[in-house]
Amino acid sequence: MNYRQFGKTDLRVSEIGFGTWAIGGAATVGNIPIGWGHTDDATSEQALLEALDAGINFFDTADFYGLGHSEELIGKVLGANQNAIIATKVGHRNIDNKIVLDYSKKYILSACEESLKRLKRDSIDYYQLHSARLDHLHHGECIEAMEELKQNGKVRYWGLSLNTFHPQPEAEYLIDLKKGDGFQLVFNLINQRADEVLKLAARAGFGVIARMPLQFGLLTGKFNKNSSFKQGDHRAFRLTPEIIEKANQKLNDTAWSEADKMGIGKTSLALSYILSHHEINTVIPGIRTPEQVHLNTVDLRQLDASLIKELEHPERKWNEIVELMERQG
Numbered sequence: 001m002n003y004r005q006f007g008k009t010d011l012r013v014s015e016i017g018f019g020t021w022a023i024g025g026a027a028t029v030g031n032i033p034i035g036w037g038h039t040d041d042a043t044s045e046q047a048l049l050e051a052l053d054a055g056i057n058f059f060d061t062a063d064f065y066g067l068g069h070s071e072e073l074i075g076k077v078l079g080a081n082q083n084a085i086i087a088t089k090v091g092h093r094n095i096d097n098k099i100v101l102d103y104s105k106k107y108i109l110s111a112c113e114e115s116l117k118r119l120k121r122d123s124i125d126y127y128q129l130h131s132a133r134l135d136h137l138h139h140g141e142c143i144e145a146m147e148e149l150k151q152n153g154k155v156r157y158w159g160l161s162l163n164t165f166h167p168q169p170e171a172e173y174l175i176d177l178k179k180g181d182g183f184q185l186v187f188n189l190i191n192q193r194a195d196e197v198l199k200l201a202a203r204a205g206f207g208v209i210a211r212m213p214l215q216f217g218l219l220t221g222k223f224n225k226n227s228s229f230k231q232g233d234h235r236a237f238r239l240t241p242e243i244i245e246k247a248n249q250k251l252n253d254t255a256w257s258e259a260d261k262m263g264i265g266k267t268s269l270a271l272s273y274i275l276s277h278h279e280i281n282t283v284i285p286g287i288r289t290p291e292q293v294h295l296n297t298v299d300l301r302q303l304d305a306s307l308i309k310e311l312e313h314p315e316r317k318w319n320e321i322v323e324l325m326e327r328q329g
Contacts, residue, residue, distance in 0.1 A: 001055025024066020
């Protein structure tokens, strides 16, 4: 495993991290699935341990994943391990079976205490505002809360998990304000909208986490238009047959032929593409099983500039597919 410095912080993070949304298990708010369907806690715990053995030291979660269950599992397995760097998020709530965004100072301070209890930690290594928008940042309470938590030692560093499709306004705001230490953003072979934010963040010394590197599994090549998802899996409404079919057509014509030429798997190419951008410090594929730990950590390559340019050719910007995804939410 290789490691990279997270922005200007003293955190040295594994290039491949562990995204823990899925191990939160099946959870719903009202009739909206917010998880990935049923998971087995024993398997999840073994995956966390397998990740440590593979050299993964960065674990990303949120208090909303499984409505706290993901944090509880991490606390059980990793809480006492000071070599594990734990990041979590705040801002999404379940109130009367409705998803409510709350970035008030009062809520953030209390939610941090609850996360610390679940994680079995005295301090959170990296605390993130969970998709806060520009109006929340302008209001100022959330920034004040994060600064206070850092000053009081409850969190070591803090940042912002950016909007999936339009990440730039919030990133520019924090950079100009010179507040925060990093960003989490979506960047992968299909959704490259954050390419300018990568450059802005690197120049300003912010750490960068790339989430959704496999675009909910589309970039593993295992889905087709007849694929279905279990009850409680949010992909049931996000990955429509139309999106899957259009993505597969483009991938077969582009990225997958390159993977075949290189003699590596589709997942390896997808992750290698992201890691070949030096601005990115860690990539967090969603992992559920020990087998997936292995799949996400093998055959990683530094892609040459000509291949990256080919994969990012304007005709391959995937605009139609990304726009379809944005409409699905």
